[in-house]
Amino acid sequence: MLCERITTIGLPDPSGPIDSVWVDATSTILKCARDTLGETEGGRRGNRAAWFWNEHLQRVVKAKKDAFKAWQKTMTLEALAEYKRKKKETKAEVVKAKNAAMDEVHEKLDSSQGEKHVFRLAKARHKAFLDSSEVRAVKDEGGKVLRDPLTVKQRCRMYFSHLSNEEFPRKERVSTPPTAGPIQAWTIEEVRKVVKKMKVGKAAGPDGVPVEVWKSLGELGLQWLTTFFSNITWSARIPQARKDSVIVPVFKRKGDVIDCANYRGIKLIAHTMKIYERLVDMRPRDVVEIASDQFAFIPERSVIDAIFIARQVMEKYREKDRSCHIAFLDLEKAYDRLPQTILWEVMRERGIPEYMVNIVQDMHDGATARVHTVHGTTSKFTIAVGVQEGSALSPFLFIMTIDTVVEHLLEGPLFYSSVCR
Template identity: 30%
Template sequence: MFKHKGAHQYTWYQDTLGRRSMIDLVVVSSDLRPHVLDTRVKRGAELSTDHHLVVSWIRLQRRMPDRLGRPKRIVRVCWERLADPSVGGVFNSHLWESFNQIPREVGDIESEWTMFSSSIVDAAIWSCGHKVSGAGRGGNPRTQWWTLEVRDAVKLKKESYRAWLARGTPEAAEAYRQAKRTTVVVVSEAKTRVWEEFCEAMEKDYWTASGKFWQTVRRLRRGKQLSANTVYSGGGELLASTEDIVGRWKEYFEDLLNPTDTPSVEEPETEDSEVDSFITQAEVTELTHLCNIAGRSGTVPLDWATGVVIPLFKKGDQRVCSNYRGITLLSLPGKVYSRVLERRVRPLVEPRIQEEQCSFRSSHGTLDQLYTFHRVLEGSWEFAQPVHMCFVDLEKAFDRVPRGILWEVLWEYRVPGPLLRAVRSLYNRSRSLVCIASCKSDLFPVHVGLRQGCPLSPVLFIVFMDRISMCSQGLEVARFGDYRFSSLIFADDVALLAPSSLDLQHALGHFAAECEAAGMRVSTSKSEAMVLNRKKVACTLQVGGEVLPQVEQFKYLGVLFTSEGRMDREIDRWISAAAAVMRSMYRSVVVKKELSRKAKLSIYQSIYVPTLTYGHELWVMTERVRSQIQAAKMSFLRRVAGCSLRDRVRSSVTGEELGVEPLLLHIERGQLRWLGHLFRMPPGRLPGEVFRACPTGKRPWGRPRTRWRDYVSRLAWERLGVPPEELEEVSGEREVWASLIRLLP
């Protein structure tokens, strides 16, 4: 087909037997076949294999589309120089001069904001200058081990290979082999040198710039992130050009943030830099003046109402937009104003929110919900009382909140008119744009949903969800002793509980109806049912004519609950997760001799231990679990200490050498600390009520499981010397209880 000499046709060779073969091919479609200009073998030493590279030249008649990617050259303000006191002093003095030139008479909010922001940016440019990042001439600077020495060694290897092909003598072959060995050594030494410099820089950052150190650790854990340069359109067509891709992302988020199936909403009334992180007294004064104008006028600058949406990949096909989660970046001065409003709204609505809602509230957290759920399952299993559960998932809950209904809910929760007008001002002209690979889309308005990243949004959302929960409550409630409740809510994670399948169906129907009336929608594909019962029973639940799947286990707030009420699988799961954390940083951090033990142990305490012990306050520690936890702990610490099991060094000796607190002691302290919280909880707090409640029923035959309260009471008796009958009195004194836990041997 294409005439070439034999050396440029054979793709595989075996010199010892003189074999040659053409087994590597380039396959093209029939429509591209007329455009193929040439195909041949390119012999070279780069691949280090017995196969040669096959190359085809194809001439395309149409213009190649521009590909989406990060720009090779980015110019920005070098704001990190503000950490230098001398640079910060220049910045402050220049900023004072700029602010003193601003007229003191009150103008409209836009002109005031323009003068404020331009003064900060000008002062930052004057004091910090610009920074250019990205690849420049001479190649990609990210390949740091590619030095002149490496380049010369690789060049010599290529020349030796070509000389061997041309001459075919034993001397030429030996010269090539020697050049190849030399290249391997040079490249290996260069990579080792770069790793040593990298670890030394990490060690220096650990002591001088902790933020940069942890940013590097996060990047190492995350690994290399591959980005897709194409995306599917709404009709399934693959888009490749930058303009089409950015337009598709704009279309996707515009539809997502403006759903058409929500109740009628009100029509709306008529780039910050990271420099704002280094705020000064001058900025505080001017920003206070700006916020006062916004509060009195009931309007905010347009930049405060503008969000930049960044798509973050979750899982699945990277070319499908729905497999991404959009996060919104907002103006930092606007977030300061939102925080001021949040601190005024929260005291008004907090007393009216139900106890079942535990998210974004002071003295409430995930552990409250996890313990309540665990205690209900534990007590119900002990007395053979069935519990029917439905874990409800809401579709895009944060982005579907109708703002018109939200303002009505805030009015019902006694938010006064002036404050409500200030809250609405953040949404009156809200708009967004999408930024993907440093390419920005056009602006589009957003009429529905709450602002992501806004300090005010969490309290608005829990108020909205609290009203749905209150309106959906009926007679179908779960009883635990004398306490009654129908649901557990953490933001939009809703768990409905009922004594029977029929009662649960009624409760689910009421909740789904209230969600529909409020503009929310239950996701039937992600909502699931589960039954705690000593016998296998079916629980058929329907929403909108669709049957929800029934499962044997469900992960609620990060903890795996099963239909048998056991925690064994949960503990095994976190041990595996901790092992995955160690594997992700094994070669880059854990075994690197250039990093000090102090830096490695900080990673152990900050990442490894929290992963391994998540939810440990609920565990009942058996000898098997203790052995597993101890083994998982020493798996990390032995590598930090530079020893192995073959060295036969006791775990206690390794722990004392590293100065690490025993992990089992850490777990026991957490469990006893939580026990004290439960005893001190005031009446009405849900975890305290179920802790003190006595479930009714008759225990079945057989040995009962060890209850969490019995285990932790025995732990307090054995480790602290406090008998069970005195626990409530001793733990009621917070300082006394805390001192006992600190002195735990």
């Protein structure tokens, strides 16, 4: 019904002005969704132990409680018999509902999204034993505990704003001449491939439009996105919706739970722009050759492979009774501290066409973010340093930069994972 309503109303012309097209498209989709599906108020999630609960069980349990109250009030044998009958019926209905819910879970586990549901169940069970699901206090720079909602929001905003704008001193590099190349429009097959890879059930960005909308719209949605993304590429101008994000602090499961430094800021970005990011990610990978000793974020090169190689090396050294030394380098706040000017120079050095450099540069210029806390969302602040955690394009940009830096520093066969070599 939602797709039919969107089709009936129609999306705006995707070849028009970028920002106005995106605003009109978003408002149309959200209006159709509200009219068709309704709107929830959100709030805390219910008890996960009663995940099989429904309105029918609610009515049955209420009838049992009413029968119990009637028996307590009259203390007659008839009321007692009625209460026992209601109690027996309630138990039977609960068992029936639980079995039906379990059958539904088993069907989900056998589906193509089964692996995702397994991890969801395990994650929910693990969270039940943690007390860090809702933190209402944080520490300031001096270690003082802040409990006032306004000061907590200000502290979170100040921390992530400082993190997103702190840049270490460095030497200036010699500029690399740009690589000229024709601007290539996106094809519907490229968009179809990317949309198919997008996962469902993920938190939507600030615009509130999930990727499920484009998946359900089928060919109509693919054609609209193809024209819209080609329009963005030709104009080299990203909608402001892509530059706005919401930072969700995720506890690293180590250290003090009320210390902001122990949280990783994951940015929620508009899903439509994440589709575009995946498109932009495809073409540089065809141009840039990452060293064979890079593991993670490369197809068929997993971190597990690097671990296996390290174990094999250690075993060989043990067989020869020789010492083996392995060094691990952890780059603190690696994504957040990457200088953007270095990123543009690296892209040019690796031969990426200048129009692609301009697109990525416009993605980061003027980027803003807000921090989501239990007390509400903070005001916006600008982001001038680093690449965004949560962006589909960031992993490749980061490993390309690290790979280029290492080429200028080291020689010899070494391997690394993400940030280590």
